[in-house]
Amino acid sequence: MKFTETEIKGLFIIEDFHVEDERGSFTKTYNRSLFKNNKLKGKFKESFYSVSKRDVIRGMHFQLPPHDQDKMVYVTRGKIIDVILDLRKKSKTYGQVFSIELSEEKRNSLYIPKGCAHGFKSLEDDSTVVYDVTTVHSPESDSGIRWDSFGYDWKTNIPLMSEKDKNLMEFSEFKKKNPF
Numbered sequence: 001m002k003f004t005e006t007e008i009k010g011l012f013i014i015e016d017f018h019v020e021d022e023r024g025s026f027t028k029t030y031n032r033s034l035f036k037n038n039k040l041k042g043k044f045k046e047s048f049y050s051v052s053k054r055d056v057i058r059g060m061h062f063q064l065p066p067h068d069q070d071k072m073v074y075v076t077r078g079k080i081i082d083v084i085l086d087l088r089k090k091s092k093t094y095g096q097v098f099s100i101e102l103s104e105e106k107r108n109s110l111y112i113p114k115g116c117a118h119g120f121k122s123l124e125d126d127s128t129v130v131y132d133v134t135t136v137h138s139p140e141s142d143s144g145i146r147w148d149s150f151g152y153d154w155k156t157n158i159p160l161m162s163e164k165d166k167n168l169m170e171f172s173e174f175k176k177k178n179p180f
């Protein structure tokens with residue numbers, strides 16, 4: 001496994017351990033001591049996955065304190081553009097966006113620290129995104145920022161989205177009551 005911290009503090013790209021043989025392949029996405037040795041101390045409490053058609057956008061999501069969470073995401077089928085927005089007021093990269101292609105082929109993961117909003121656009125049908133998160137789901141603290149309100153070019157005009165995501169608050173609105 002190879003860990004590379006991005007310009008956004010605490011946001012790491014992970015090249016997963018992967019081997020192939022005549023049967024197929026084997027990929028490892030988590031090892032506690034390797035993560036700890038690379039400053040990733042989050043203990044995962046829940047894991048879930050979603051399957052998305054091409055051109056689906058999910059996000060930008062986060063849980064509010066005290067249920068805010070570190071999140072690791074990776075793709076076991078298909079390809080996505082994963083997008084992160086730094087919401088931490090004291091961060092040098094507050095308001096900065098990071099994006100990366102995550103895919104079954106690249107076998108890469110993204111470790112996202114609490115205080116960041118997360119979303120993605122699916123580039124293929126049936127893109128399967130797995131999440132490992134460090135706090136359990138808390139519906140009352142489930143929040144988000146609208147996909148088209150923070151200056152990122154998703155390179156799509158009519159994405160497939162949930163009504164919930166279409167009606168999330170704008171980043172300018174969120175800034176007035178930012179708890180991070």
Ligand SMILES: Cc1cn([C@H]2C[C@H](O)[C@@H](COP(=O)(O)OP(=O)(O)O[C@H]3O[C@H](C)C(=O)[C@H](O)[C@H]3O)O2)c(=O)[nH]c1=O
Nearest residue numbers: 046048050058059061062118119120131136137162164
């Ligand atoms: C996250 C979650 C959701 N749910 C329920 C709530 C809804 O009834 C249903 C789908 O939830 P939602 O529409 O929020 O799922 P996504 O839009 O795919 O959100 C996900 O994708 C974006 C990009 C993320 O970063 C979020 O962490 C992740 O929640 O599952 C649960 O019961 N438990 C959970 O932990």
